[in-house]
Structure formats: C-alpha cells, structure tokens
Amino acid sequence: MAAKRNILITGGAGFIGSHVVRLFVNNYPDYRIVNLDKLTYAGNLENLKDVESAPNYTFIRADICDYERMIAVFREYEIDGVIHLAAESHVDRSIKEPFTFARTNVMGTLSLLQAAKECWAGDYEGKLFYHISTDEVYGALDFNEELFTEQTKYAPHSPYSASKASSDHFVRAYHDTYGVPTIVTNCSNNYGPYQFPEKLIPLFINNIRKGRPLPVYGKGENVRDWLYVEDHARAIDTIFHKGKVAETYNIGGFNEWRNIDLVKVLVRTVDRQLGNEEGYSLPLITYVSDRLGHDARYAIDSSKLKSELGWEPSLQFEEGIEKTVRWYLENEAWLDNITSGAYERYYEEQYSNR
Ligand code: NAD
Ligand code: TYD
DSSP states (O other): OOOOOOOETTTTTSSHHHHHHHHHEEEEEEEEEEEOOOOOOTTGGGGGGTTTOOOEEEEEETTTTTTHHHHHHHHHHTTOOEEEEEEOOOHHHHHHHOOOOOOOIIIHHHHHHHHHHHHTTOTTTTEEEEEEGGGGGGGOOOTTTBBBOOSSSOOOOOHHHHHHHHHHHHHHHHHHHOOOOOEEEOOOOOETOOOTTTSSHHHHHHHHHOOEEEEEETTOOEEEEEEEEEHHHHHHHHHHHHHTOEEEEEESSSOEEHEEEEEEEEHHHHHHHHHHOTTTTGGEEEEOOOOOOOOBBOOOOOHHHHHHHOOOOOOOOHHHHHHHHHHHHTTTTHHHHHHTTTHHHHHHHHHTTT
C-alpha cells in the first residue's frame, strides 16, 4: 500500500492538470489531492465532475502568485509533494499579453518555490517539487535536425516559452541553492479530451463541426510532436514516484506531424464520424498570416525516460485522434459552454465572495 501523502496539484482545472488530478485521485486513495487553481478562462471545474466528491479530493480557488496564501495552503494541508502545472499556456496569447505570462509563469512559480522552501524548512525527507514544463524552451529545430534531448541548450523564442524557460531555471536554482528536491520535465504538444478550444486540435474539431474556416498559419509546414494527454499524465505519475531528484526528463510521443497533414487527418476523421462524405470539409482549410516568430519544428527524444523509468507512449496516433474527435463530438455541450463564455460567468458568481 502506498504511503500517505498530501499532494498539491496546481492548475488541476486545466487541460493536462485535470487528467493528472483524475489519475491521482483514482489511483491513490490514501493520498490527499489538493487541486489549487485560479480558474482563469482556461480553468474549468466541469473537467473534474467525476472526481469532485471523492473523499481524498479538495479544491481551492487561489492564485499561485499570492505568496501568503500559498504558505497558508502548505501549512493547512501539510503538503509534502507539489506537481506544478498552473500556467498561462497559449503561445498566441503570450504574443498579445506577455506580462500576464511573466506574472503567472515566472512570479507564480517563484512564489510556490519560496513557499515550499519556507514550509519544508530544510526537512526535505519525502518531499518533492515537480515542475511541468514544455519542449518549447529548447527553441526550434530545422526540418533535418536531431531531436531535442535533455542536453539541448535552452533557446526560447516566444514570450510563452521564455516565461517557461525562466521558471525552469528558478526551479533548478532552488535545488542548487537551497537544496529543495526538484524535478523538471519538458513535454511535447498534448492532445485529447478537455483541451481549451483555442489550441489547434480542439479548435479545428469545433470549427469543422460548425462549418467554420480552419485558419492554418503560414503554409502549414510547421512540425509538432503530439502526445495523448493520458500518456503524459501516466508519465507524470511514474516520474513523481520514481524520478531522481534534480533530474530533467523529456516526454514526447516520437510522433511528428506537419500541421497541414494533421489538419487533413482531423477533417477526414470528423467528417467520417459525422457521416459526411469524404472531403466534405476540406474547403474549410484557409491559409492565414503566419504567427510571429513561429517555431518551425519541435521534436523530442524521450529515450531517457524509457530506459531509466520504463515509460513509453501507449497510444498510436490514429487511435488517439479517433478517441479525441469522438470525445469532442459526444461532448458538444462542454464545447458550447466554453465557447459561449457561460462557464466563466458561472464561476465568477460562485466564487466571487470567497
Ligand atoms: P491550461 O491552460 O489548459 O491550464 C492551465 C491551468 O492553470 C488553468 O486551469 C488555469 O486556471 C490555471 N492557472 C492559470 N494561471 C493561474 C494562476 N495564476 N494561479 C493558479 N492557477 C492558474 O494548460 P495545459 O495545457 O493544461 O498545461 C498545463 C501545464 O503543462 C503548463 O505548465 C504548460 O506549460 C505545460 N505543458 C503544456 C503542454 C500542452 O501541449 N498543453 C505541453 C507541455 C507542457
Ligand atoms: P498550438 O496548439 O497553439 O500549440 P503550440 O503553438 O504550443 O505548438 O499550435 C500547434 C501548431 O498549430 C502551431 O504550429 C501553430 C499552428 N496553429 C495554426 O496553424 N492555426 C491555429 O489556429 C492554431 C491555434 C495553431
């Protein structure tokens, strides 16, 4: 039986965080799982309906930048493990509002680290601060270059990746300076249920079902490495329990796709599942101006994680896309709620006096 633990998961109402919360609540009944989330536009408690009344689950609405509150949460729940996912996560938004990204991703991470350091007060036995980061900190690859490894130098380009790179450096600095036990992982693009529909895959599924244009940036030749979100959550579970302190692990799917090829797979899959004839929604593809500073290619080598901890992706991409499209088409109310902004108003009212 697993030892009792009190784990703070930040950003648990977001896309990846909700899968991590669900996995930990279901797999570790002896752990107390404290999900702390500010519920920004990207946070949605609907993502966690199935675990919200579990006895080992607690939700706290708070901003990770609120240092005094972080201290209070660490003390009240005797937190001994942190899985830190809370962040501003969308590159296009970071280009429009970089300050928000520096605030949450850099200052928010610093506030949590400092709270961990203060509350753990040098007693680091059984403690872990696990920081979830992105492969985008490594910059961009050429089309014929080798994959990102854990030794690749940081070279972020977007305000999003710059803020995540900075937070990664702070996490390592807290280990090297104060001895806080930390782990950092850098993962490739995730896809699957509950992803906010401003990211490529859910946005395009939603647009296809509504017959709206599919805005492909530039020529659609940029390459991303896609990983099914539950495989990422499984990797986080493995690393939280078996990872070595002060290490970095890359997590990826060995699954590179040019955007335009991926969009065509999405069109084919959604059309088939909706009963449309093949090619029906292809005319929705619309080439639009490129994203500023658009990174050409991300591709990650996760062989260290496989050889040292035995993790590898479990789902083939075709199967993952099939499941993902089916989930969005079967959960149209979730999509419609989010795209109408109704849920944000609901949470503002519900939590405004707390
Ligand atoms: P998301 O945008 O779906 O969710 C982020 C969550 O953080 C939301 O619930 C939001 O309410 C919360 N949040 C934002 N600011 C906060 C604050 N100041 N205080 C408390 N909570 C706050 O993001 P995601 O896609 O689930 O990504 C989660 C983490 O994984 C991020 O750290 C991201 O950088 C990293 N990551 C994401 C991907 C990906 O493909 N989505 C890939 C690699 C790494
Ligand atoms: P995104 O899901 O925003 O993830 P990231 O930028 O973090 O990789 O975008 C994935 C790819 O899809 C990226 O190359 C940008 C491209 N893209 C489009 O072509 N059109 C869109 O509307 C969006 C949101 C993304």
